Amino acid sequence: MSKERVRQNVVLAEPVLRRNEDLAAALRARYDAGGTTTLNFLSSPGSGKTTLISDTLRRLQGKLRCAVIVGDLATDNDARRMQGNGAPVYQIQTGDICHLDARMVDDALGEIGSDPVDLLIIENVGNLVCPAAYSLGEHERVALLSVTEGEDKPAKYPTLFKTAGIVLVTKIDMAEAAGFDDAAALDTIRSVAPQARILSVSARTGEGMDDWIDLLIELAQRRVCEDVD
């Protein structure tokens, strides 16, 4: 049953995905030419992307020049929540579309302006499935898994986690209240996404945030060095 449906959907989606890949490659070249490290944040709705990014921007002030593009079906709630941290924030409203694509990001870059950016953070639509199929030309995907979602999510949504360079376990201040099994979650992440660096953080208490900020600075500096080489 599902095989037939998979084929049908792939046929429909192929031209769209191919066009997206072409534009994503052009975006990647543009990021590299500007010395910009670009991260694509993906997760379920409500796993803490916006809170984490707000706190990240605050901590990176004076260290990296950041910009944010955030996608939601409706509202500009997230952009408003992230403002005031020294970085331009551009909200994309996708209507009924379940993911960001390279065209939307290309248009948003035109709105953000031409000031140099060391770190471009793209907060995708909250969705563990569809955004995984659309490259935005990013250097790394950051997949979030909050402790309230259950330890088996990476196994149930493998496509996304398999493509993540970084997995962040979020809201760890709530681990006890959620009955979160840390060891089981790490086992699942490692089995599905052996390529990923794994960090555990709480934007609310600050736990793990220093390591996360160090990693971002390292990623941004490595890109600058690669460009110099």
Add this chain to the structure above:
Amino acid sequence: MSKERVRQNVVLAEPVLRRNEDLAAALRARYDAGGTTTLNFLSSPGSGKTTLISDTLRRLQGKLRCAVIVGDLATDNDARRMQGNGAPVYQIQTGDICHLDARMVDDALGEIGSDPVDLLIIENVGNLVCPAAYSLGEHERVALLSVTEGEDKPAKYPTLFKTAGIVLVTKIDMAEAAGFDDAAALDTIRSVAPQARILSVSARTGEGMDDWIDLLIELAQRRVCEDVD
């Protein structure tokens, strides 16, 4: 920007959606002929669908004859978690497909068998966007919002909540730990989904579960009465 993309995606999806509507209408006729009330459960990944349904099945034993169809991209974790509660459970693995559709449910019904069913529970793929576009012929949609997801989710994912007959606020035992603003959440739900009945539940502590079970029995009995009329 987004308008152009919306048009493009709608053109692609239209034949698929039209075929789905036709098959969903046939499913609805089949449910009605069998006296089966069918509910389609939709939410983010990790909002507590499987735990809630497991506890619901346990509480409905001897009161309603239930069956469950559950969709995930991968694994049969959810079906295994729901077994042993006196109801047949059929797991659909969708591969990379981000939603259940009427064809998948039609096929699953053939696997479940022909014993009479008063209440068919369909647990959709965890996704607040795409499943909303695909009718499964259900009588009601049940949208879950867990207290850990944030109060503004119905405003950010309006399409799904606008089509829900019932909204369940779940995991209310964790409301304090999550800093959940109950009044703000209810305001948002009521403004986006004024048509919906709203219940707050915790499958873990049992709070609100009696009202939820009463509602399910009422829905199932109303269908039997409508058939008799």
